[in-house]
Amino acid sequence: MALSEFCSHFPLLCPRCRPSKPPHEFCGFVDIGGVDREVRVETPHFPRVEGMRISSDTCLQELVVSHMDQLLEAQKTSSTALEYLQKFQKVCSEAVRCDNRGREEGELQVELNESLVRCLLAHLEGLGWSRVQQVSPNFTSFTLQTRDAGERVHLLRVRVADGYPHEEPTVEADLPGGFEFNYEPSEGVAGVVRVWEARLASLQEFWDVMDQIDKVALVLDPPTPCRHHTFRRLLLGNQVNVQVTLSPQQPRHLPQCLLFGPSKRTRPITTRLTHTYEEWDAERSFVENLEHLLGESVVRECGGVEGVEQEVECPICYSLHFQGSLPDQPCEHCCTPFHAACLYDWLSSLPAARQSMNIITGECPYCSKNITCKIPV
Structure with missing residues (x-):
């Protein structure tokens, strides 16, 4: 009803x-x-x-x-x-x-700053109108776009004040580590674009590797990867997943690896990694390298998360993402993963649950054996 x-x-x-x-x-x-x-x-x-x-x-x-x-x-x-x-x-x-x-x-009631408009029109003309995606009605903001060597589209959002070009514009770019530049009033936005495109060129190998991961592996997090993201959360199976963080400067080198899952399943993988990390081969593909080091297969991208939702979703809220987090709180008995917030709410509702310091203990909602969870601050 x-x-x-x-x-x-x-x-x-x-x-x-x-x-x-x-x-x-x-x-x-x-x-x-x-x-x-x-x-x-x-x-x-x-x-x-x-x-x-x-x-x-x-x-x-x-x-x-x-x-x-x-x-x-x-x-x-x-x-x-x-x-x-x-x-x-x-x-x-x-x-x-x-x-x-x-x-x-x-x-x-829009009032245009005539000198600003003239200046911006001249500067945008110099950049080429093919690069201009959008200009606001009052000419205080505009968006530029370009394609890199891999045919990826990138946007640069620019806001200018009445003091432009003497006053530095505010810019937004989807880049790892943010976007920094030394502004030259004599060059205006053209100097900013030159630095931006040089930065894009320096990140081609990094984005090639990230695109390869997204194409081959099932990515749990981020739910919508952006160009500034340097990490991927990948499913290994057996209620274990790994978060890999790449260096934008050396994307084909050994990444930082962080394992999530029941300790009885992550411990052997961690032990193996301490012995095999030197076997990382920059000539192999990223996923092949990772599988070799961990001794586990990475779940492939075929059908998306829906195909393995029972393995990766929290069985309390039946969702993968909740309040920006994944199910990272596993039961050490049945290995079922839960969102920490969901598990805390569940345990808090049990009359037999016990609290000590910042820990709450009660029955696992899946197997009914003891499970503990930190109390949110």
Whole structure:
């Protein structure tokens, strides 16, 4: 009844659930201010609102952050997931309408700095209009794009003040370690672009290796890899996964490896790694090297996480990612992994659970044997 009512109010949200279990998440679209916005709604205790979490695109997320107080109050005063999502929709839709009115009024009052516009037009002309992806109506920000040797598209977002070119612009670039440059007012943005493209050229081998990993291996984390990410979390099977962190300067050298899983399964792999790390061969592919050193096969990318979801998802919330973390808290008896936050909530609800210092102990929700968890700060 609760599910049918939820779906009748939000027909573009598709429930995801286990057999004979309530839905633990909904994926799809919600009408926000007349526009269907893509959202992911986590409902670990459906139809109750407890633990409910809404993920969305960047535009909607900015609205959520700016109206967080209202939304937190709405969640506190809601008893069901449906009630909260309806309040969420109302708050965000009203915010969009207010924002649109303000933007329309602002567009009517845009005053252009004539000298800034002339200067920017000349500088963008010098760079070539093929590099210009977008320019704001008041000419205070613009986005440049380029393709590297591997045909990867890169964006440089630039904001300028009225004092440009004498005043240094603010830039954003998706690069590992950030983007630093020495600004020369005489060159303006052209000097920044030159440094940016040189940095892109120096990172070609790094991105080649990362792209190879993404193509071959099943990546658990980050959920959406970006060019600045230097790590990948890979599944080995047997409830064990490894996080590898590469050096952007030496991507074909031995990476930093961090194993996650039950100690009885990670300990032999760690022992082997201490003996084999010198056998890393820069001529081999990254995944082949890793498999040789660890003595374990890396799960391949074929069908995505859905094909192995029972092995990698937390059996409490039935999700892989929760509050930005993976299921890193394993039971040492049955080897089932849990999110630390989910496990703590579960153990806290048990009358027989015991707390000592910053540790809580109780029955594993999967095998009923003792399991411990740190109490969140």
